[in-house]
Amino acid sequence: MSGRSSDSTARPSGIGRVATPQPKAADAEIREVATSLAESVRSFRRSLHIRTVDTGSCAVCESEIRLLAAPHYDLHRLGFFFTPAPRHADLLLVTGPVARGMEVALRKTYDAMPDPKAVVAVGACPLGGVFAPDDWVHGNLDAVIPVDVFVPGCPPSPLALLHGLLLAVGRLGAKVTEDPFTATATPRPAADAPPPTKAVEVSQPAVAAEAASRSETT
Amino acid sequence: MAFWTLRGLLRGVVTTRYPAAGPRDQWATALPTPPRFVEGHVGPDVASRVVAVCPSRALWLDGDALVLDLGACTACGACRRAAPHAVRESGVSELAALRRADLVKRIPLRASAR
Ligand code: SF4
Numbered sequence: 608m609s610g611r612s613s614d615s616t617a618r619p620s621g622i623g624r625v626a627t628p629q630p631k632a633a634d635a636e637i638r639e640v641a642t643s644l645a646e647s648v649r650s651f652r653r654s655l656h657i658r659t660v661d662t663g664s665c666a667v668c669e670s671e672i673r674l675l676a677a678p679h680y681d682l683h684r685l686g687f688f689f690t691p692a693p694r695h696a697d698l699l700l701v702t703g704p705v706a707r708g709m710e711v712a713l714r715k716t717y718d719a720m721p722d723p724k725a726v727v728a729v730g731a732c733p734l735g736g737v738f739a740p741d742d743w744v745h746g747n748l749d750a751v752i753p754v755d756v757f758v759p760g761c762p763p764s765p766l767a768l769l770h771g772l773l774l775a776v777g778r779l780g781a782k783v784t785e786d787p788f789t790a791t792a793t794p795r796p797a798a799d800a801p802p803p804t805k806a807v808e809v810s811q812p813a814v815a816a817e818a819a820s821r822s823e824t825t
Numbered sequence: 826m827a828f829w830t831l832r833g834l835l836r837g838v839v840t841t842r843y844p845a846a847g848p849r850d851q852w853a854t855a856l857p858t859p860p861r862f863v864e865g866h867v868g869p870d871v872a873s874r875v876v877a878v879c880p881s882r883a884l885w886l887d888g889d890a891l892v893l894d895l896g897a898c899t900a901c902g903a904c905r906r907a908a909p910h911a912v913r914e915s916g917v918s919e920l921a922a923l924r925r926a927d928l929v930k931r932i933p934l935r936a937s938a939r
């Protein structure tokens with residue numbers, strides 16, 4: 608556990624290897640990243656074979672990946688297929704906190720894949736959100752192989768995974784980049800607000816109304 | 826049959842493309858999503874309360890801002906239950922990003938305490 612509390616600049620709890628964001632992101636840099644990725648994956652826009660590597664995940668991420676083939680999500684219609692052979696794979700889905708025991712297998716898989724290739728980090732584990740680097744895990748996929756697309760969530764929903772795959776092949780843009788994750792206050796009077804100390808579930812109608820307004824605006 | 830085909834064509838579901846407006850079905854909009862913070866309601870006390878309840882350490886304070894790391898958030902809703910007037914479900918399920926830093930959001934704190 609020695610590595611746990613060593614490098615904590617941003618997050619006081621010790622996991623912080625994530626740089627605290629600058630208030631304004633550099634748009635030109637985002638465009639550059641997106642363009643270079645789109646260039647490199649141009650050849651497999653409509654036929655992409657995916658290899659997954661589990662580097663010590665709790666298997667919930669795998670279960671979500673498996674759900675991508677279900678009729679709800681149906682990734683085959685989009686031209687994505689799973690393959691067991693890294694030599695046939697264009698894209699690597701990596702789950703888990705990059706356990707050091709899996710490092711050799713991960714590197715071999717990555718090296719065996721033909722160029723061009725893309726790497727998608729799936730879930731909070733390889734994004735550095737769950738484990739700090741220590742003697743057992745790297746805790747961050749970027750430390751081992753270059754990552755092209757980050758899919759957050761624990762586990763990420765299949766929708767997030769599908770979006771990540773489409774983002775990786777340049778068929779969709781990143782939607783969270785510009786989203787500040789703040790909302791303007793509703794006209795609801797403050798007196799209506801429940802006492803802040805009490806735990807209150809958000810009522811279902813409110814959630815439904817919000818969902819409806821969301822689907823109208825998007 | 827005709828109903829489903831028409832419905833699919835109208836929504837762009839029966840296609841080799843992804844629906845342009847994003848998935849709209851109920852199962853898609855009902856997925857748990859990371860929190861969204863209501864402007865003007867996140868003061869220092871609300872911020873420290875949500876930081877304290879977050880089980881994933883996805884929230885922390887940095888000067889005059891609350892930092893939300895979507896890469897660590899599990900969309901558990903604990904922050905929403907701890908401060909229902911200040912935190913909402915964001916409804917964003919298409920969360921993938923090209924840069925890790927894009928997933929870390931700064932929420933400016935309201936100056937006066939409440
Ligand atoms: S990100 Fe969450 S669901 Fe996925 S492997 Fe890690 S702990 Fe499990």
Ligand code: SF4
Nearest residue numbers: 879898899901902904
């Ligand atoms: S939803 Fe849960 S994990 Fe995400 S910020 Fe709120 S308390 Fe933390």
